[in-house]
Amino acid sequence: MKILETVKNCKRIGITGHKNPDGDCAGACCGLALFLRKAMPGVQTDIYLEPLPEALFENIPGAETILNEIPAGTEQYDAFIILDSIPERTGFAEPLFESAALKVNIDHHKTNPGHGDVSYVDGNASSTCEMVYDVIDSEMVDRKIAQALYVGIVTDTGVFQYSNTRESTMRLAGNLISYGFDFTSVIREVFFERTYMQAKMLGISLARAERMMDGACLFCSLDNGTITRYGATRQDFEGVSAQMLLTEGVDCAVFIHETKPGEWRASMRSGNIVDVARSASLFGGGGHTRAAGCTIYAGTGTEFAEAAKILLADIAAQLEADKDKDLKG
Ligand code: 5GP
Numbered sequence: 210m211k212i213l214e215t216v217k218n219c220k221r222i223g224i225t226g227h228k229n230p231d232g233d234c235a236g237a238c239c240g241l242a243l244f245l246r247k248a249m250p251g252v253q254t255d256i257y258l259e260p261l262p263e264a265l266f267e268n269i270p271g272a273e274t275i276l277n278e279i280p281a282g283t284e285q286y287d288a289f290i291i292l293d294s295i296p297e298r299t300g301f302a303e304p305l306f307e308s309a310a311l312k313v314n315i316d317h318h319k320t321n322p323g324h325g326d327v328s329y330v331d332g333n334a335s336s337t338c339e340m341v342y343d344v345i346d347s348e349m350v351d352r353k354i355a356q357a358l359y360v361g362i363v364t365d366t367g368v369f370q371y372s373n374t375r376e377s378t379m380r381l382a383g384n385l386i387s388y389g390f391d392f393t394s395v396i397r398e399v400f401f402e403r404t405y406m407q408a409k410m411l412g413i414s415l416a417r418a419e420r421m422m423d424g425a426c427l428f429c430s431l432d433n434g435t436i437t438r439y440g441a442t443r444q445d446f447e448g449v450s451a452q453m454l455l456t457e458g459v460d461c462a463v464f465i466h467e468t469k470p471g472e473w474r475a476s477m478r479s480g481n482i483v484d485v486a487r488s489a490s491l492f493g494g495g496g497h498t499r500a501a502g503c504t505i506y507a508g509t510g511t512e513f514a515e516a517a518k519i520l521l522a523d524i525a526a527q528l529e530a531d532k533d534k535d536l537k538g
Pocket residue numbers: 295298320450475476477493494495496497500501502503504
């Protein structure tokens with residue numbers, strides 16, 4: 210698929226990603242918008258996303274043009290593109306997708322069946338940014354576009370450490386850094402650096418994490434009371450499950466925090482065995498084999514404990530099935 214072919218004749222194009230935008234979602238939206246504004250200068254191209262964390266805002270060129278709400282009087286778009294998401298997870302901009310003349314969906318989540326008139330889903334792509342590079346015309350890539358896409362690749366591959374990193378991912382990243390942006394500081398600020406509150410919440414989460422399933426699963430849950438006591442918000446827990454997975458012997462890390470009373474966000478990571486997207490789908494969530502999430506609606510106490518039991522039982526069953534596989538050789 211080539212995006213210029215898909216949106217030719219369009220005069221107004223809108224782009225969005227998912228709620229709580231991460232580096233891949235925001236990098237893909239901005240990278241694609243910068244390309245379209247350059248390749249189709251007479252066309253109005255707008256980006257709609259929730260406000261970005263500061264590290265992303267500072268490191269993704271084009272982020273300053275993001276709209277955080279729909280301006281009054283906004284008309285229907287000729288084309289509306291959802292990146293790195295399914296329509297249900299887009300949030301405030303979803304009506305613009307629904308009313309658009311042409312609906313486009315580009316995503317690397319294997320649980321996305323594809324939505325709209327034109328969809329391009331590749332569960333093997335490291336990131337949506339890698340897919341955006343495929344659909345744009347490479348001769349028009351410049352330093353800003355390269356940096357925006359690089360942020361997404363770095364985010365979703367964990368700086369090229371996760372198994373979604375392919376040879377082509379590395380080649381593309383090499384090509385992108387040839388445009389000359391300061392990739393050292395991009396990687397540090399986007400991936401490794403934590404805000405003070407993030408560092409604090411990581412410490413609390415790790416201290417509370419418990420081993421289960423003979424140490425193959427590490428589990429932590431934080432209720433809303435604990436979180437509000439510290440004044441933490443959802444973004445302050447970014448990266449916790451990935452850090453939990455770095456514990457020796459752990460194949461599956463489950464971090465759940467109560468974002469508001471009765472609503473829990475589960476973030477899961479796995480090493481080699483557990484398909485966490487399968488476990489997340491039990492609660493209507495999804496994602497990738499090795500990184501997935503879902504929202505659980507349950508009251509604190511036994512209601513939450515029951516829900517967590519269902520999630521953990523699926524993980525235990527997957528670990529058990531793998532053990533059987535080993536025994537059978
Ligand atoms: P995280 O744990 O970082 O929040 O999410 C891990 C991965 O799973 C991300 O790629 C994210 O987009 C996906 N994901 C997280 N929560 C959900 C969800 O509720 N539904 C779907 N379909 N995907 C999710």
